[in-house]
Amino acid sequence: xxxxxxxxxxxxxxxxxxxxxxxxxxxxxxxxxxxxxxxxxxxxxxxxxxxxxxxxxxxxxxxxxxxxxxxxxxxxxxxxxxxxxxxxxxxxxxxxxxxxxxxxxxxxxxxxxxxxxxxxxxxxxxxxxxxxxxxxxxxxxxxxxxxxxxxxxxxxxxxxxxxxxxxxxxxxxxxxxxxxxxxxxxxxxxxxxxxxxxxxxxxxxxxxxxx
Numbered sequence: 288x289x290x291x292x293x294x295x296x297x298x299x300x301x302x303x304x305x306x307x308x309x310x311x312x313x314x315x316x317x318x319x320x321x322x323x324x325x326x327x328x329x330x331x332x333x334x335x336x337x338x339x340x341x342x343x344x345x346x347x348x349x350x351x352x353x354x355x356x357x358x359x360x361x362x363x364x365x366x367x368x369x370x371x372x373x374x375x376x377x378x379x380x381x382x383x384x385x386x387x388x389x390x391x392x393x394x395x396x397x398x399x400x401x402x403x404x405x406x407x408x409x410x411x412x413x414x415x416x417x418x419x420x421x422x423x424x425x426x427x428x429x430x431x432x433x434x435x436x437x438x439x440x441x442x443x444x445x446x447x448x449x450x451x452x453x454x455x456x457x458x459x460x461x462x463x464x465x466x467x468x469x470x471x472x473x474x475x476x477x478x479x480x481x482x483x484x485x486x487x488x489x490x491x492x493x494x495x496x497x498x
Contacts, residue, residue, distance in 0.1 A: 314481055316484075316485040333446040337362065338420060339357060339369045340419065340424060340427070342411040343373055345376045346380050356432055357394070357433075361438075361439065362438035368419070369395065370394075370415050373398045375402075381396065384396045432460060437455065
């Protein structure tokens with residue numbers, strides 16, 4: 288039994304060491320290596336039609352905030368649609384979304400009933416895709432609070448036909464509130480400013496977040 292425990296410890300140390308080396312490589316790459324890639328500066332001239340999908344399951348505390356924000360987006364209104372997919376919510380999520388839809392014709396609400404809902408975010412997004420008409424599709428989490436010009440910033444990259452997906456850098460709204468929110472912020476910074484940047488520079492498989 289002792290040799291089994293020793294083997295497990297050795298394997299754990301090897302795994303942790305490999306991860307540590309990998310993280311050092313990523314950190315140094317993010318800090319010093321740009322790989323000759325020019326930084327693209329969006330100019331806002333490319334304005335395709337856009338669909339925003341917002342999956343929502345029991346999100347009554349935040350759904351109103353993001354829908355109000357989508358109304359305030361500066362992207363041309365005729366080229367923008369917002370689709371809320373109410374995934375069998377048991378609270379007031381659906382009712383709140385419908386109230387915004389009555390005020391703004393760009394907002395559409397798709398309701399998934401109790402029997403079909405609650406089976407995962409990917410299924411909800413696939414349902415939303417059936418109703419999307421935009422050339423570019425964005426996915427916003429219900430607790431997301433986007434910049435007013437976020438659509439212009441992200442769609443600009445699609446002027447290059449080689450671009451298939453674009454991701455912004457997510458920040459934490461309530462960073463200074465508690466130790467937990469500060470730690471989450473640190474994790475986000477590490478993920479987006481080190482991990483994602485290094486993946487891009489080293490031509491590794493990209494990893495895109497949920498929102």
